[in-house]
Amino acid sequence: MNTRAWIVFLDESGVSLLPQIRRTYSPRGRTPLLRHRLNWKRASMAGALGYHSTDPDRGARLCFHLKPGSYDTAGLIEVLEQMKVFYRGERVVLVWDGLSAHWSRAMRAWVAEQDWLTLERLPAYAPELNPVELLWSSLKKRELANLAGDHLADVADATEQGIHRINDNPQLPWSFLTHTGLAIHPPHPPNLRKDQ
Numbered sequence: 001m002n003t004r005a006w007i008v009f010l011d012e013s014g015v016s017l018l019p020q021i022r023r024t025y026s027p028r029g030r031t032p033l034l035r036h037r038l039n040w041k042r043a044s045m046a047g048a049l050g051y052h053s054t055d056p057d058r059g060a061r062l063c064f065h066l067k068p069g070s071y072d073t074a075g076l077i078e079v080l081e082q083m084k085v086f087y088r089g090e091r092v093v094l095v096w097d098g099l100s101a102h103w104s105r106a107m108r109a110w111v112a113e114q115d116w117l118t119l120e121r122l123p124a125y126a127p128e129l130n131p132v133e134l135l136w137s138s139l140k141k142r143e144l145a146n147l148a149g150d151h152l153a154d155v156a157d158a159t160e161q162g163i164h165r166i167n168d169n170p171q172l173p174w175s176f177l178t179h180t181g182l183a184i185h186p187p188h189p190p191n192l193r194k195d196q
Contacts, residue, residue: 005091005118006061007184008050008083011132012071012099015043015144015155043152044070045159046079047132048094049173050087051184060173061086062135064163066156073101077110084116095120097130131176135166138176 048063063086065079083092096102098121111117127133143162144155166172177184 005053005093006050006087007053008048008063008087008092008094009130009132010046010048010079010083010094010096011127011130011136012044012046012076013136014070015045015159042070043068043155044075045136046071046076047135048079048083048086049131049135049176050092051173051177053093053184056184059170060177062163062167062173063087066159068152071101073104073106076101077107080110080114080117084114087116089116091116091118093118093120095122095130097122097127098124129180129182131173131180131182134176134179135173138162138166138172 044067046065050061050063052058063083065082067075071079080094094117096119101107102119103121111119122129139159139162143158143165
């Protein structure tokens, strides 16, 4: 693995007009009601959380993509092309799960032509190792909680507010990584101190 690269975790999630039901407070004796249209329109989100492998002062970087419907290989290649612009062509080691679109023949052919991108696969059945899962959880517990929108644009607006909230708090993306138990920056070897 290249030691001077961005380590980027990517994951997709879906949202719909059906509200994410969460507990809430209300005055005693007044049960809160969620009124919504029974509408199954869906959108898909792709989030990429990047951490620099050798320079933590560069901070964590969040790249986000939202589209109606679901992702296929072509849609994910579009996300990766936007990610290349986002990281200004710097080297990226992309870590993602075993979704078939991630490892399709077309995806592997496209990646083979990219000198800035290396793919790594998360172990099977290990979503707890992907910090983007915690990003989705944060969005769904705050901005999307009990949201009964009339249009997908309502969901998109709430999601963007959540992405801004996470971007405005530089510690939050690092806490997602810490929660996974993974570390990007190896500790200094015991025989080398920082002040040497």
